[in-house]
Amino acid sequence: MSSTTQGILDVSAQPSLIEGDPQLLELSMGPQHPSTHGVFRMNVVLDGETVVKLKPVFGYLHRNHEKIAEKQTYLGCMPYTDRLDYICSLTNNWAYARAVEELAAIKIPERAEYLRIITAELTRLQNHTCLVGFLMQDMGASGTPLMYAFREREKILDLFEALTGARMMCNYMRFGGCRVDTPAGWLAETQKVIDAYPKFLDEFEKLLTSNEILMARTQGVGKVSKELAVSAGLSGPMLRACGVNYDIRKVDRYGIYERFPFRVPLGDHGDVYDRYMIRLLEMRESLKILQQAMREIPEGPIQDPATKPRLFRPKVGEAYGRIECPKGELGFYLISDGTGTPYRFRVRPPSLINLTILEDMCLGATVADVVIILGSVDIVLGEVDR
Amino acid sequence: MIVEPIVESIKAAVPGAALEIVLNPSPSAQHSIVVDATHAVAVAKHLRDAVGLQFDYCSNVTGVDWLPKETSTTTKVKRMVDGVEQEVAEVTKTSTPGYFEAVYHLYSVALRHGPLVLRMRTIDREQTHMASLTPVWRSAEFQEREIFDLYGVHFDGHPDLRRLLMWDEFTDHPMRRDYVDPDDYEYEPTAHAEVLERARKHQEGAPS
Amino acid sequence: MIDEQLKSELSRQGIFATSLQELYNWGRKSSLWPLNFGLACCAIEMIATTMARYDLARFGAEVFRPSPRQADLMIVAGTVTKKMAPQVVRLYNQMPEPKYVISMGACAISGGPFKQGYNVLKGIDRYIPVDIYIPGCPPRPEALIDAFLALQKKIDAQQLTGADRPRHLNAELPSEFVVPQFGEHDLEPSKNAELWNAPLVQISTTTGGQS
Numbered sequence: 001m002s003s004t005t006q007g008i009l010d011v012s013a014q015p016s017l018i019e020g021d022p023q024l025l026e027l028s029m030g031p032q033h034p035s036t037h038g039v040f041r042m043n044v045v046l047d048g049e050t051v052v053k054l055k056p057v058f059g060y061l062h063r064n065h066e067k068i069a070e071k072q073t074y075l076g077c078m079p080y081t082d083r084l085d086y087i088c089s090l091t092n093n094w095a096y097a098r099a100v101e102e103l104a105a106i107k108i109p110e111r112a113e114y115l116r117i118i119t120a121e122l123t124r125l126q127n128h129t130c131l132v133g134f135l136m137q138d139m140g141a142s143g144t145p146l147m148y149a150f151r152e153r154e155k156i157l158d159l160f161e162a163l164t165g166a167r168m169m170c171n172y173m174r175f176g177g178c179r180v181d182t183p184a185g186w187l188a189e190t191q192k193v194i195d196a197y198p199k200f201l202d203e204f205e206k207l208l209t210s211n212e213i214l215m216a217r218t219q220g221v222g223k224v225s226k227e228l229a230v231s232a233g234l235s236g237p238m239l240r241a242c243g244v245n246y247d248i249r250k251v252d253r254y255g256i257y258e259r260f261p262f263r264v265p266l267g268d269h270g271d272v273y274d275r276y277m278i279r280l281l282e283m284r285e286s287l288k289i290l291q292q293a294m295r296e297i298p299e300g301p302i303q304d305p306a307t308k309p310r311l312f313r314p315k316v317g318e319a320y321g322r323i324e325c326p327k328g329e330l331g332f333y334l335i336s337d338g339t340g341t342p343y344r345f346r347v348r349p350p351s352l353i354n355l356t357i358l359e360d361m362c363l364g365a366t367v368a369d370v371v372i373i374l375g376s377v378d379i380v381l382g383e384v385d386r
Numbered sequence: 387m388i389v390e391p392i393v394e395s396i397k398a399a400v401p402g403a404a405l406e407i408v409l410n411p412s413p414s415a416q417h418s419i420v421v422d423a424t425h426a427v428a429v430a431k432h433l434r435d436a437v438g439l440q441f442d443y444c445s446n447v448t449g450v451d452w453l454p455k456e457t458s459t460t461t462k463v464k465r466m467v468d469g470v471e472q473e474v475a476e477v478t479k480t481s482t483p484g485y486f487e488a489v490y491h492l493y494s495v496a497l498r499h500g501p502l503v504l505r506m507r508t509i510d511r512e513q514t515h516m517a518s519l520t521p522v523w524r525s526a527e528f529q530e531r532e533i534f535d536l537y538g539v540h541f542d543g544h545p546d547l548r549r550l551l552m553w554d555e556f557t558d559h560p561m562r563r564d565y566v567d568p569d570d571y572e573y574e575p576t577a578h579a580e581v582l583e584r585a586r587k588h589q590e591g592a593p594s
Numbered sequence: 595m596i597d598e599q600l601k602s603e604l605s606r607q608g609i610f611a612t613s614l615q616e617l618y619n620w621g622r623k624s625s626l627w628p629l630n631f632g633l634a635c636c637a638i639e640m641i642a643t644t645m646a647r648y649d650l651a652r653f654g655a656e657v658f659r660p661s662p663r664q665a666d667l668m669i670v671a672g673t674v675t676k677k678m679a680p681q682v683v684r685l686y687n688q689m690p691e692p693k694y695v696i697s698m699g700a701c702a703i704s705g706g707p708f709k710q711g712y713n714v715l716k717g718i719d720r721y722i723p724v725d726i727y728i729p730g731c732p733p734r735p736e737a738l739i740d741a742f743l744a745l746q747k748k749i750d751a752q753q754l755t756g757a758d759r760p761r762h763l764n765a766e767l768p769s770e771f772v773v774p775q776f777g778e779h780d781l782e783p784s785k786n787a788e789l790w791n792a793p794l795v796q797i798s799t800t801t802g803g804q805s
Contacts, residue, residue, distance in 0.1 A: 031681055034630050034660040035789035038637070039678055058528075059551035061634055067561060071710065080707065105413030150645035157642075168635060168732055171737040230442050232496050233525020248493050316413020320446065320491050320501055333448050333491065334410070348446040348491075353525050376805030382634055385551060385675075552713065553677050555776040560712045568780035572704065572716045572792050588792065 024052060031060045035138045035371045038381030042358075042370070054359040058352070061385040069345035074100060074175070074312045076386035077345060081332075083345060085383040088127045090119045091158070091325040098254060099321030099332035100175045104314040106307050111255045112177035114297040119163070119172065120323075121286040121293070125197065125368040126156040127326035129280040131378050132204065135276060138375040139217055143206065149271075152200050155193050162186055163304045174306030175312060188296065188372065194290045201283055209280070218272040222361040222373035225270065232356040236328025237282065238377060241267035241274040248324035259290045259296075272376040313340045320348075326350055327378055347386050351379040387502050389417045399426055399432045408505065418489070418503035426506055426517040427543070428513065433492060433502070434522055441492040441502055444523035448491075449533035451563045454484040454511070483510040486539045490519065490526070509540065518544035536561035614755045617765035622666075622692065623654070623749040624713055626742075629665035631685065634672025635801030636699035636732045643735035653742050662688040667745070670724075673708055674715040676781050680773050682796040686722045687770040694749075696741055697724045700731045700771075707731065720785040 029040035039060035045053040065084065081096045082089035094116055133149025157167040163186055164170040164179070172179050203237075208214055212284045224234070229242040239246055247264045249257045266283035267274030290341065316338045323332030328350030335344035354377050362370045393405050396419075403425035408418040421429045428525045435458045458479045465474045486508045493500030506516050520526045520539035531550040538559035540548055551558065558565060571588050596613055604611045632640055634734035644650045646660065659665040662685045674682055686695070693777040697718055700706030718724065725748060728741045754759045761767045773790065785791075 031678060032631055032685060039633055059549075059553070059713070060675060060681075061673065062551040062675055062677065062713045063673050063708040064713055065636075067712065068710050083635055083707070086638060102414040102416075103412050146641075147646050151643060151647070154642070154645075154647050167734070168638065228524070231524040232527075233444055233523065235445075244495060251498050261766065293400075315412060317410050317414065318416065319410075319412055319414035320503070321414075322417060322445070329445060331446055331491070333446055333489070344448065344450050346446070346448040352528055355420070356525055359420065373401055551677075553776040555778060557778040565712070566783070567710075567712050570716060570780055570784040572709075 001168075010093070015109045016022060018279070019242075023047065029367075029370070030057075037134065037379055039166065040374075040379065040381055040384070042374075044362075044370065046367065046368070051362045051365055051367070051370060054362045054370070056109070056355060056358055058385055061381040063382070065347060065386045066345050071341065073310075074342060077342065078173070079169065079171045081347075082171055083382055084349075084386060085325065085327060085329070085330070085351070085380045086168060087130055087380055088123045088326050089168055089170045089185060090123045090164075091174055091198075091323060092330065093171065094120055095321065095323045095325060095330040096332050097173040097175055098323055099188055099334050100314070102321040103173070103317060103319035103334055103336060104307075104312075105303055106222060109176055109301045109304060110201070110256075110298050111181075111300040112302040114293050115178050115182070115302060116255055117260070118290060118293050118297070119160075119256070121290050122156050122159065123192070124284055124286045124326045125290075127378075128283050131279055131375075132208075132276065135356060135372070135375040136214075137209065138371050139214065143204065148204065153195070154156055155196075159186070159190055162189070173233075174303060174307075174309050176307035176309070177302045181302050187297070189289075190257050191294055194199045194287060194294065197287055201280065201287075207281065209277070214276075215273065217369075218376075220269070221272045221365065221369050222376060223269060223271045224357060224361060226356060229270065230361065233353045234357070235326065235350050236326070236352065236378075237275050237278045238328065238354050240264065241278050242270035248322060248329055252322070254323060255265045256263065259294055262286075262289050262367055272372055275376045275378075311340070315336070318344075322348065325350065327380065327383065328354055330383075347383070349386060351381075351382045351383040352385075355379060355384065387415075387500065389418065389419060389502070390435075392421060392502065395436060395439065396429050396432055396435075399436065400428045403429055405429075408501075409415055409526055416501055416503050418505045420505045420507060423506060423517040423542075430504070430519045430522040433504070438497075440494045440496045441500070442523075443493045444490055444519070444525045445493050445501065446489075446491040447519075447526050447529035447533065448489040449537040449538060449539060449561065450487040450489060451511075451550045451561065452484050452487065453563050454479045454481055460572070463553060485510055486514055488516055488530070488533060488539065488541075500522065515540045515542055517542055518547075519545050535559070564591075571584060618754060619750050619752060623746040625654045625656070626667045626694070626745070626749075627665050628655050628658050628667040628669050629662055629685065629689065630660045631668055632671045632680065633674060634701065635679065636671035638704070639732040640669060640671045640698065640738060641736055643738045647738065648735040650739060653746070655742065662686075665689055666692065667694045667696065669696045669698050670702040670718045671698040671719065673699075673706060674718045675711075675713045676715050676774075677776075679715045679718075679721060679781060680775070682718060683721045683771060683773045687773070689796065691769050692760060693762075693769075694726075694745060695722055695724045695798060696726045696728065696738075696745060698728045698730075698738060698741070699733055700729060703727050703729065715781070717790075720790045721774060722786075723789055 001252040025046045027044050031039040041057040043055045044051050065080055084092050129149045129152050133146035136145035159168050186363055224242050226242045226244055229239050236363040243266050256258040262285045265278045268276055314336045318335040320333045322329050330350055331348035331372040333346040334342050361373050391406055406420040410417050424518055433438040433439050458473050458477050460477050462473050463476045464471055488506045490504040492502040508514050516539055518530055533539050534547055535549040535551050687718055696705050697748045702718050705714050708714045726745050728737050730737055772786055
């Protein structure tokens with residue numbers, strides 16, 4: 001019994017962040033914590049309620065994607081990409097497929113391009129919906145907005161399940177197209193979901209956006225300047241909230257995004273309110289893209305006939321392919337040595353790099369603000385730790 | 387990305403920098419510039435600040451482990467064998483030492499071009515010190531820490547170089563190619579010969 | 595147990611008869627409070643199970659408690675990494691008896707798709723006793739509800755007295771388990787030998803063949 005009590009009270013040998021000042025309190029928020037979005041730990045040093053120092057601790061979900069990928073075939077790595085950002089598995093698949101297609105110059109048929117855009121934008125919708133739900137939960141709205149958000153998310157997950165066979169781990173993209181074509185009636189169902197979505201967004205906005213508590217708690221909190229954002233490698237809504245007009249869909253023009261005229265919402269202040277608003281606006285732009293894609297999707301094959309995914313053996317070389325996933329810039333860097341397994345499989349994790357400035361954002365804020373700031377960064381630990 | 391003019395521009399701004407172009411044989415045409423550790427920070431600052439380049443966004447920092455390679459070439463040489471001049475096949479073995487590499491993918495938010503691939507290499511796998519580019523691009527901070535954690539490469543000039551993903555008491559560098567997993571055995575029903583070998587070792591003497 | 599016929603006879607007369615064991619088990623199984631503890635992807639399916647469509651609350655899991663001191667059930671949802679394993683065991687030790695563990699998803703059962711990883715603990719049952727295992731990657735919300743009901747059945751069948759009474763009524767059985775420490779290459783110990791040992795399996799004598 002005494003040996004187990006020893007185990008409970010024994011804290012791991014983390015170096016103390018306090019330089020001998022007895023007024024400061026050192027806390028460990030996480031790894032099990034209601035608001036840390038997974039197993040994430042922050043060692044905070046507090047002066048009363050104000051944060052004086054914050055050091056994030058990673059690695060509690062380090063599942064060795066990169067090492068495991070060195071033993072898998074290229075196609076065998078695809079299901080692992082689902083589990084990186086586990087809320088948005090389809091965009092992860094596309095990023096990896098894009099990296100491989102860059103590596104081997106594979107062409108993609110029209111219908112597959114449209115299907116990719118439809119699934120990616122649906123993923124963006126359900127990710128931003130989830131984020132708004134979780135952010136409200138962190139602010140103390142006790143789960144009701146989260147219930148509404150998940151109600152809508154379930155509708156989109158039904159579509160994914162009908163199309164790919166799985167709600168979350170879709171494993172849908174292949175090098176040169178998509179795995180399977182839409183079943184009968186899927187497009188009509190998707191149209192119904194897309195048509196009903198604006199009403200849900202209006203409901204959300206009416207309830208939340210001009211809510212006094214929300215505005216007071218998020219405006220001016222967690223500000224980031226433009227220069228710091230670019231230098232720290234922020235991407236996605238975090239970067240655009242600071243006013244930097246950089247959306248990879250517009251910059252790299254991958255897929256057929258050129259054919260879709262959509263606006264890129266930008267923020268002015270780089271605070272939590274801007275990030276929240278940008279995500280709501282991005283959802284509306286995604287709906288526009290979806291409506292157009294649904295109108296224009298042609299018939300045809302969904303896979304490049306020249307590529308054999310199972311016996312895929314690209315030539316020696318390397319490639320970095322990236323897309324605008326809902327969290328930011330998700331990139332895959334592949335080094336091929338001519339065999340069927342990648343020599344180096346690197347995931348560029350947007351969530352981890354967006355956390356570079358977590359300490360900068362939280363200095364001087366209260367503990368409650370830290371929770372909201374972390375929520376607004378929109379992290380998924382599977383991607384942070386890989 | 388066409389690399390030659392960029393190399394010219396760097397050579398003009400940072401004299402003495404040892405630069406090397408590595409062409410990328412794949413269709414992606416993402417060619418790289420190799421830079422040495424002593425001039426790395428100066429080169430990086432030039433890439434970030436020079437008008438026309440303005441690579442202000444370091445998107446990705448990757449660590450790569452290249453194991454030593456042994457290549458043997460056979461050449462025919464004329465030799466005296468038993469008093470008669472004959473052509474003898476001689477095998478020469480050359481071994482290229484392994485090294486660690488940090489690969490930086492740079493983009494420009496201001497000018498919307500990229501990617502430029504910058505590489506830094508160690509001399510061999512024992513001397514593992516490189517220059518940190520965190521003072522130039524803040525985004526390299528966590529990623530260089532990760533390379534230190536998983537590969538054991540030290541980045542001189544990094545503000546806070548400690549392990550990122552593994553626990554502090556861990557001594558190995560797991561992403562290295564010669565890393566051996568600890569034996570926390572559990573039988574996996576797969577057809578991999580190495581797994582069966584491990585299972586056999588653990589179950590020596592167990593009833594078959 | 596009370597004779598069913600007697601029970602129905604009495605109930606027709608307006609008398610409700612039960613045994614202390616039934617009542618006790620009914621109370622415990624109908625208000626299992628899970629610990630707010632999700633690790634990875636399975637956590638999202640666990641959250642979806644508590645949401646409006648699948649609603650785990652109607653089975654008694656009304657509140658997910660953030661503190662282990664107030665929870666009865668730990669649903670280990672997601673991959674347990676070696677870095678996280680000591681914290682999981684500490685949380686388990688902090689939960690008061692009676693406590694149950696559901697191992698949700700392939701990763702918590704045996705390491706799942708990440709079994710070859712150097713930082714992945716190959717199953718949480720190496721350190722803590724698990725009551726219900728749910729296979730899947732991730733298991734559907736219906737599977738989690740099924741597991742919850744299976745756990746309720748298991749609790750219902752527990753005898754209050756006798757040799758196979760549950761752990762919390764038996765002072766000889768341990769309720770706290772050894773917390774692994776971070777070693778130089780691996781966790782120390784790499785497993786709790788009293789709880790789990792590697793299964794012995796038939797291996798075929800031909801090399802490279804599947805058993």
